[in-house]
Amino acid sequence: MAILHGVPVSPYVRKVQAVLEMKGVEYTINPIIPFGDKSELLALNPIGKIPAFQDDDITLADSSVISAYLEKRYPEVSLYxxxxxxxxxxxxxxxxxxxxxxxxxxxxxxxxxxxxxFFDTPSDEEVVTKAIEEDVPVIFDYLEGQLGDNEYFVGNALSIADISIAGPFVNAEVAGLTVDATRWPKLAAFVQRIFDMPWFNNKIEL
Ligand SMILES: N[C@@H](CCC(=O)N[C@@H](CS)C(=O)NCC(=O)O)C(=O)O
Structure with a gap:
């Protein structure tokens, strides 16, 4: 059976998990973390990051590479x-x-x-506030405009674009940042739409 190495706290791992779920591929998760002793991870990925993935005789790294492989290997449900x-x-x-x-x-x-x-370090709220006030609105404005009146980002069908975009919003929500639906109504509805899909892991377990 295929093995997804990494914890779904990572948006990259969550992306691959969503692709596997959408395509109905059987897999197990090896919840390896990319901190501390990296020997197990380095044997799977020479740059020591999650996710890594094993299927048949192949070992792969990088969420985009793994997702592209899954599309070719399991083409019945297409995400591209x-x-x-x-x-x-x-x-x-x-x-x-x-x-x-x-x-x-x-x-x-x-x-x-x-x-x-995990690191016994308090949140640097000055950095966080700057990100929320200056960087986040630029991203949200861009996504709101790109989405327009469509339900999905490309060709009005669910694709790897939507799965990739939705992932980081799970982390944002756990950190107390949600999309203000009065300012970005289309984006807020999109995020909720993907979060509500049964194959999408919208939870973070720590
Ligand atoms: N481009 C890579 C990024 C992977 C990545 O940065 N993963 C993070 C976790 S979210 C990681 O393993 N970081 C550990 C490190 O950089 O040492 C992908 O799409 O898989």
Whole structure:
């Protein structure tokens, strides 16, 4: 059976978990964390990050690589658009979520949740407030505009774009940051729509 290495606290692990669930692939989770002794993780991923993934005889790292592999290996439920432009747009949103959103929303989560709980360090609320007041609105404005009146980000069908974008909102919510529906109504409805999907893991266990 396939093994997903990593804890779903990570938005990247959550993304792969959602792809596996959507596609109905059987898997187990090895809840490895990327801190402390990294020897087990380094044997799976030379840069020591989660997620890593094993299936048949292959070992893979990086959530985008793993998701792209899953699409080819288990194509029955497709999460990547056929049309070339839509495909590129879906990859862009995946990249935007992974490289940009996780940096901002993830750092708020790190400060407010992980630091006090695991690293005996209080949240630096000055940094958090600056992120919430300056960086977050730029992201939310962009997403609200890109979504428009559609239910999903690309081609009005669920894709890897939506799964990638929704993931960091779980961490944000646990850190006390939700989408203000009066200011970003379309984005707030989108996040709720994905959170309500039965295959989406919208919880964080610490
Ligand atoms: N681009 C990678 C990012 C993976 C990543 O940064 N994972 C974090 C957890 S959220 C990690 O393992 N960090 C440990 C470290 O950087 O040492 C992916 O999409 O999988």
């Amino acid at each position: 658009p056929e049309d070339a432009a839509d495909y590129a747009r879906a990859l862009w949103f995946e990249e935007y979520a992974d490289s940009h959103m996780v940096g901002t929303l993830g750092s708020i989560f790190f400060h407010r949740v992980l630091n006090p709980k």
